[in-house]
Amino acid sequence: MQNQSNVGLAEGLRLTIMLARRDIRTRYATSFAGAIWSVALPLLFALVNVVVFSVLMTGRMGTRYGDVPFALFYFVPFSLWALFTEVSSRSTTILREYHYLITKIAFPVWVIPLVPIASALISQVVMFAIIVFLLVTKGVAPSPDAWAFFVIWGLAILMTVGVSYLFSSIAMFVPDLGQLVPVLTTIMFWLTPILYPVNMAEDGPMWFRNIVIHFNPFYYMVESSRLAVLGVEPMPWSYVAIFGCFAGVTFIAGMHVFNKLKAGFADV
Numbered sequence: 267m268q269n270q271s272n273v274g275l276a277e278g279l280r281l282t283i284m285l286a287r288r289d290i291r292t293r294y295a296t297s298f299a300g301a302i303w304s305v306a307l308p309l310l311f312a313l314v315n316v317v318v319f320s321v322l323m324t325g326r327m328g329t330r331y332g333d334v335p336f337a338l339f340y341f342v343p344f345s346l347w348a349l350f351t352e353v354s355s356r357s358t359t360i361l362r363e364y365h366y367l368i369t370k371i372a373f374p375v376w377v378i379p380l381v382p383i384a385s386a387l388i389s390q391v392v393m394f395a396i397i398v399f400l401l402v403t404k405g406v407a408p409s410p411d412a413w414a415f416f417v418i419w420g421l422a423i424l425m426t427v428g429v430s431y432l433f434s435s436i437a438m439f440v441p442d443l444g445q446l447v448p449v450l451t452t453i454m455f456w457l458t459p460i461l462y463p464v465n466m467a468e469d470g471p472m473w474f475r476n477i478v479i480h481f482n483p484f485y486y487m488v489e490s491s492r493l494a495v496l497g498v499e500p501m502p503w504s505y506v507a508i509f510g511c512f513a514g515v516t517f518i519a520g521m522h523v524f525n526k527l528k529a530g531f532a533d534v
Contacts, residue, residue, distance in 0.1 A: 281374070285381045312348075323336060326463070342397060348386075350451075354429050356382035357437070369532050375531065409495060412494055424516075457478055486505040490506050
């Protein structure tokens with residue numbers, strides 16, 4: 267096996283894909299459905315939300331999304347959110363799961379935090395297929411700016427990579443992060459207008475608007491992805507720029523912390 271410094275990006279990505287395949291087989295080896303669970307569980311969660319909130323939100327979607335089918339309103343941003351939550355939760359244990367590789371001097375440790383992302387891409391393909399299916403069956407023509415959705419998706423990948431490096435490295439020294447991250451992502455899910463239109467937050471008190479909109483970087487991801495696909499209003503490129511800055515800072519911070527802490531992984 268080559269020294270870490272000699273392992274290039276292309277070879278590292280091939281190693282990531284190999285580990286991701288093994289990871290999926292190992293995680294679901296004892297279940298009858300196998301890797302289907304990695305897709306079925308988030309879809310079941312999404313289906314329950316769509317059924318319940320499509321009823322609760324009737325007549326409350328505001329002028330912006332009043333004519334948009336609720337399933338589309340929800341699934342477009344949820345596809346990005348599902349990627350983030352799946353990877354962030356898994357990243358807190360990924361280095362400990364592969365501890366036997368960390369102790370090998372020649373192994374490129376930077377590959378390991380990428381494994382949850384490669385695994386999560388399977389569910390992303392299914393999510394995108396559902397969005398296309400809903401566009402066709404609901405008779406909704408995608409916006410001319412729909413290509414911007416993939417720009418936002420790329421930024422979401424960049425942010426998620428940074429989060430994976432950040433959480434995985436910190437969790438090696440603070441194992442309690444594994445219990446904290448799912449709680450924090452659940453809180454952020456409800457504080458981000460994924461299940462409800464932003465006009466409901468705009469009608470609330472100022473402190474609530476600040477939390478949900480102005481100081482919430484996920485709001486810019488969610489709203490810009492919706493508007494890119496549905497086109498109910500002009501594409502908010504400023505939202506994309508704000509989310510892009512957040513994604514870039516998160517990526518840089520994650521890489522910086524990982525590189526600072528990785529020398530102590532083997533000792534832990």
